[in-house]
Amino acid sequence: MNLKKLVLGSAGLGIAVIGLVYLLAPHLLLDVYGVDIQSPSEANIFRSGSGSLFVALAILFFLGAANTRYTRTSLVTLFTFMSGLAVGRLVSFVADGWPHAVLIAVFVVEAFYAGAAAYVLRVEDSASQLSTAAER
Structure with missing residues (x-):
C-alpha cells in the first residue's frame, strides 16, 4: 500500500468513527470531557457540526485513497482540516x-496527520517536478 492511501485511509477511518459517534450518540464522547448536552439546539450543533461534517470529510478521504483523481x-483537505483543528x-x-x-x-494525532498530509503532498510535488524535468 502506498503512503498516500495509508494516510488518507487511516485518517478517513478515524474521522468516520468519531463522526458517527457524534452523529448518532454525541453524549458518549462528550461525557468523557464532562460536557453535558442541555438542549436540542446543543445536540444539533454537535450532530451537524461535528458528526455530519466529520462523516462527509471521511468519505472524501476514502474517495482520495481509492481514486487517484x-x-x-x-x-489538501486533510492538511487544512487537521491543521485547523490543531491550531484551534x-x-x-x-x-x-x-x-x-x-x-x-x-x-498530537491532528498535528501528526497535518504533517503527514503535508509530507505526502511535498513528495508528490517533488516527484512531479522530477518527471517534468526528465521529459524535457
Missing part, C-alpha cells in the same frame, strides 16, 4: 489552559 484534493486546540491551550488528557492526545 481525488487524491490530491483529499490530501493550541489557541485554546493558551487562552483556556490545559484540557482533558484525551484532548491533548487528540491534538
